[in-house]
Amino acid sequence: MISDARIAELVELYKAAREGDDTALIPLAESAMSQYAIAEAALVQMEVHSRLLRGSMNMPSGN
Amino acid sequence: MPNWDALRNELLAETVQQAVSESPLFADLYRGLDWRAVERVEDLPVLPILTREASFGGNHLVRSLQVGAVQFTSGSTGQPKVIYRSRQELDFIARFFGEANSPHSRHPTPLAVHLPPMQHGVSTPIPGSVLSIPSSVASDGLLTHTIQLLHNTFSAPDIAERVSLLSGGQTEVVTLTQALLDLGIHRNELAVESVHMTGRSLTSRLRSILEEYWGVQVVDRFSMAEVFGGATWCVLCRAFHFDPMIIPEIVDSNGNPSPACVIGRLILSCLNPFVQMLPLLRYDSGDLARGSATVCGQMAFEHMGREAHALVDGKGTILLTGLEIEDELDKYPNVARSSHFEELKLVSDHTIGGRAACRGRILKSDGKSLDLLLEVEVKNSLAGSKEALMSLQRSLMEAMLLKDYERRVNLTVVPVERGTLPPRYKRSRLWSWS
Numbered sequence: 409m410i411s412d413a414r415i416a417e418l419v420e421l422y423k424a425a426r427e428g429d430d431t432a433l434i435p436l437a438e439s440a441m442s443q444y445a446i447a448e449a450a451l452v453q454m455e456v457h458s459r460l461l462r463g464s465m466n467m468p469s470g471n
Numbered sequence: 472m473p474n475w476d477a478l479r480n481e482l483l484a485e486t487v488q489q490a491v492s493e494s495p496l497f498a499d500l501y502r503g504l505d506w507r508a509v510e511r512v513e514d515l516p517v518l519p520i521l522t523r524e525a526s527f528g529g530n531h532l533v534r535s536l537q538v539g540a541v542q543f544t545s546g547s548t549g550q551p552k553v554i555y556r557s558r559q560e561l562d563f564i565a566r567f568f569g570e571a572n573s574p575h576s577r578h579p580t581p582l583a584v585h586l587p588p589m590q591h592g593v594s595t596p597i598p599g600s601v602l603s604i605p606s607s608v609a610s611d612g613l614l615t616h617t618i619q620l621l622h623n624t625f626s627a628p629d630i631a632e633r634v635s636l637l638s639g640g641q642t643e644v645v646t647l648t649q650a651l652l653d654l655g656i657h658r659n660e661l662a663v664e665s666v667h668m669t670g671r672s673l674t675s676r677l678r679s680i681l682e683e684y685w686g687v688q689v690v691d692r693f694s695m696a697e698v699f700g701g702a703t704w705c706v707l708c709r710a711f712h713f714d715p716m717i718i719p720e721i722v723d724s725n726g727n728p729s730p731a732c733v734i735g736r737l738i739l740s741c742l743n744p745f746v747q748m749l750p751l752l753r754y755d756s757g758d759l760a761r762g763s764a765t766v767c768g769q770m771a772f773e774h775m776g777r778e779a780h781a782l783v784d785g786k787g788t789i790l791l792t793g794l795e796i797e798d799e800l801d802k803y804p805n806v807a808r809s810s811h812f813e814e815l816k817l818v819s820d821h822t823i824g825g826r827a828a829c830r831g832r833i834l835k836s837d838g839k840s841l842d843l844l845l846e847v848e849v850k851n852s853l854a855g856s857k858e859a860l861m862s863l864q865r866s867l868m869e870a871m872l873l874k875d876y877e878r879r880v881n882l883t884v885v886p887v888e889r890g891t892l893p894p895r896y897k898r899s900r901l902w903s904w905s
Contacts, residue, residue, distance in 0.1 A: 409559070409562075410563055410566075410744055415570065418481070418482075419571045421478040421481055422567075422571050422715060425475050425478060425715065
C-alpha cells in the first residue's frame with residue numbers, strides 16, 4: 409500500500425511539471441480503455457484549441 | 472515547458488527494482504546485468520529490449536498482488552493477450568488522479584459521450600473533471616441511442632446541458648460520423664466541440680472527413696492495451712506527446728538509440744506504481760516512430776505505423792513505413808477496404824474506416840536493385856483502376872526516393888479483384904519474399 413504522503417509527493421512532481429506549460433498541453437494519464445481520462449484529455453485539447461483561436465496563447469519557442 | 476523527467480527519474484530505479492524482485496521474467500532477463508545502475512531515463516539502454524513474444528506468460532506476472540481488472544489486447548491475429556491490472560494499481564491510479572486532476576474543478580461539469588472498443592475488457596477508471604457517458608454503435612438500436620444522447624438536453628444541477636465531447640475508438644467514431652452524414656444531421660444540431668479517439672494512426676482522408684463534418688480539430692491518441700497511458704496528438708506540433716508515466720525511446724534495428732528524425736522502433740517503459748502486476752520495461756511496441764520537431768517544448772513523436780506493415784530491406788533499412796503506404800492507398804476511393812459493423816442498416820458505407828486490402832511482395836533483391844510488387848484489391852472495374860494505381864505507384868516511389876536509398880528500386884502496383892487477397896490484420900506482415 410502506497411502511503412498518502414508518497415502519493416502527495418508524486419502528485420506534486422506531476423503538478424510541478426505542468427506549471428509553466430503555457431500551452432496547457434497536458435498529456436493526461438489514461439489506459440486505452442479509460443472513458444474518464446479520454447474525455448479529460450479531450451477537454452484539455454478543446455481548451456488549447458479555443459485559446460489558439462482566440463489568440464490568447466503565448467507560443468513557446470520550439471527546439 | 473513540462474519537465475516529465477523529474478517524475479520519471481523519481482520512479483525509474485524503484486520500477487526496475489520491483490520488476491527484478493517480483494517478476495521471474497525480469498529476474499531471468501536481467502541476470503548478470505548491472506540493473507541497479509539504472510537510475511535515470513538516459514540509463515535505460517543498458518537493459519535489453521523485452522519482446523512481445525517473451526511477455527505476458529505465467530513467469531511475467533507479479534503474484535504477490537491481487538487481480539483487480541482483466542483487459543485484453545486487440546488479438547487481431549488470433550488469441551488476445553490477457554492483461555491483468557492489480558487492485559493495488561487501480562487503487563493508486565484512483566488516488567493519484569483524484570488528487571492530480573481535481574475532479575470537481577469545472578462548473579458545470581462537461582459531458583462526454585464515449586464509444587469504447589468493447590473488446591479491450593474492463594476500463595481503468597481515472598478520476599477527471601468530465602462526466603462520461605458510455606455508449607456504442609454496435610447495433611442500429613445503440614447507434615440511435617448514441618445520436619439521441621448527442622441531441623439530448625440535460626437539466627440536472629451542475630452538469631452541462633449538452634454533450635460537448637465525443638471520444639472513443641477510431642472505428643466507432645468514424646462509424647458514428649458516417650451514420651450522421653447518412654441521416655443528414657448537421658453538426659450545428661449538435662454541440663460537440665472536441666473529438667478525441669484512440670486506435671491506429673488517422674490517415675489524411677479520415678482526418679479530413681472527420682474534421683470537415685465536426686468542424687473541430689480531431690485529437691488522436693496513441694495507446695496500447697498492455698500499457699497504462701499513451702500519447703496525445705498535439706494540435707500545435709501535429710505529433711504525439713507521451714504521458715509522464717511512460718518513458719518512450721526510439722531505437723534502430725540493433726537496439727541503439729536512433730538519431731533525431733530517423734525512423735526506428737518505438738520502445739516503451741511503464742513506471743511503477745502506475746503499472747505493477749505486469750511490469751513492462753523497454754517493451755517493443757511493434758510500432759515505428761520518429762522524433763519530430765516540437766513547437767510546444769515537449770518531446771514529440773510521429774507515429775509511423777506498425778513495424779509489420781513497413782517495407783524493410785535485408786539490412787534493416789526502412790524504405791516505406793506502414794503509415795506512408797496506408798495514407799497513399801487511402802486516397803483512392805476504388806481501393807477495397809475491410810468493413811466494420813456490417814449489420815448496421817443506418818450506415819451506407821461499412822468500409823469507411825477500414826484497412827486497404829493489399830499485399831506486398833519482394834520479388835528480387837541484390838546489391839544493385841530491389842524489385843517490388845504491390846497487389847491492391849479494387850472495388851470496381853480493374854481496367855478503370857490502372858491510371859489511379861499508376862499515380863499510387865509514382866507516389867510510393869517518390870516516398871522511397873526520399874529515403875536516399877543506394878539501390879535502384881522498381882515498384883509495380885497491380886489491381887486485383889475484390890476478395891482475391893488474404894485478409895490483412897494489424898500484426899500480419901504486409902511484405903513477403905517470393
